Amino acid sequence: MSAGSKWDDLLVRVISGAVMVAVGLGAVAIGGRWFHFAIAASCGVMVWELVSMLDSRRGKSAFLLAGIAGVCLFLSVEVSPAFGLPLLLLPSMAGLGRMERGGVTYAVFTAMILLAGYSMMGLRDDFGLLWMLWLVLCVVATDIAGYFAGRLIGGPKLWPRVSPKKTWSGAVGGWLSAALIGLVFADLTAAGVGLAGVSIAASMASQIGDISESAIKRRAGVKDSSALIPGHGGLLDRFDGMLGAAVFIVIVGQVIGFPPGVQ
Template sequence: MSGSNWNDLGERVMSGVVLVGVGMAGVWIGGLIFHLLVALICGVMVWELVSMLDDRRNRSALLLGGFAGVVTFVAIEVPGGWALPLVLAPSMLGFGRMERGGVTYASFAALILLAGYGMMALRDEYGLVWMVWLVLVVVATDIAGYFAGRSIGGPKFWPRVSPKKTWSGTVAGWIASALVGWIFVAMTGAGTGLIGLSIAVSMASQIGDMAESAIKRRAGVKDSSNLIPGHGGLFDRFDGMLGAALFILIAGQIVGFPPGVGGL
């Protein structure tokens, strides 16, 4: 094992602690503060997305990112039927503003805003406990994947797109998420199906991670931006949460959420 594998660990840990602290504070407070935090994150991620895909990085990126943040915040404050066109509006606006990558932008911008809406709805409807569960599944997947991948190594998961991702790290993420699910089963009285759902959410977060890696590979950049020391941009840190929140938004309608709680 090379010592260079861990050169960025200290910087990553410090930045990660700050990110988790701010994020968990927003989750704990909930309500308007959490809505504003999620809207800000979605806006910055859209700004990073435009900056990666398009050569025209100034006015278009700021315009689309700012618009995305505003409509994300407004969407959760209006009835659901009106929220749907709002979350798609930045995608539609982008078609006329992008010189290249318009289809990719439109697709991912819609996913970002839908995921943001899903996180706010989860916190509002199901409360603190289940939002914390979602965050912990994603964080456990990321941390277990990082340490297992760098200490165990082994076959690469998708070397053409993400050379550092390994199968050992991927499976470690599933195991860590199952442990989180088991803990919440014991704490909440949810059915054991929550463990399987936790693993599926872990997989969805990894898909979100790989999807963002594919965009960066296509754009020829290492990070979505340089906002966060040791981590890159917000898109680099919240790509997993993007996939997880989208999955819960969809799967929760199919299997019932939380499983085994309140007759579901």
């Protein structure tokens, strides 16, 4: 490959990445139903990617299940939580009978995708832009610090059979960066220093989401979840860490309350 073609690929990655960031930040800033629609559509696409990876012969079913997932997620925040919860699990149930293989993985991961989407909508609606920004920064800082710490320090691999490039040094680097984000937001809010611990746990959850998606791709024998985003793969490739962190926020709210110290 020539130097020129390498630069061409880099340009595509930068442009598509900039578009993703602009669209994502715009949706988060606007909030409300526009944000709900963006999250529901994104989660629907991720379900399509998931079905396509697990059972490539389910072409029409992939689109159907993606549509069901997006509609159910959007409706789940328009009704009371008591009736929203079954809507979050309906796509998992609907897909079990349509999958010839990977049905259990589909059901569990689809439930995770929708629960994460529901959590992000609730976080933006109930606590505002600031706390949504905290979650995004924890995940982004985990990725960036983990990448550089892993490259600079190296050392033992985290799970070489599934993700051969990830190291324990990268994982710890991600935790420390998330803790720093937590301390900054603790200073900006009434959350207290305990937010650093919550941020570390959110970082761990994002890493679990990342590795879980890597395991699915390795089992499916694919490099990317799809070719939807030029130079970046699919939405699952870009937001797997956010899924894990967002699901964790649901647990935090039940265990210690969220944001910690603000109630």
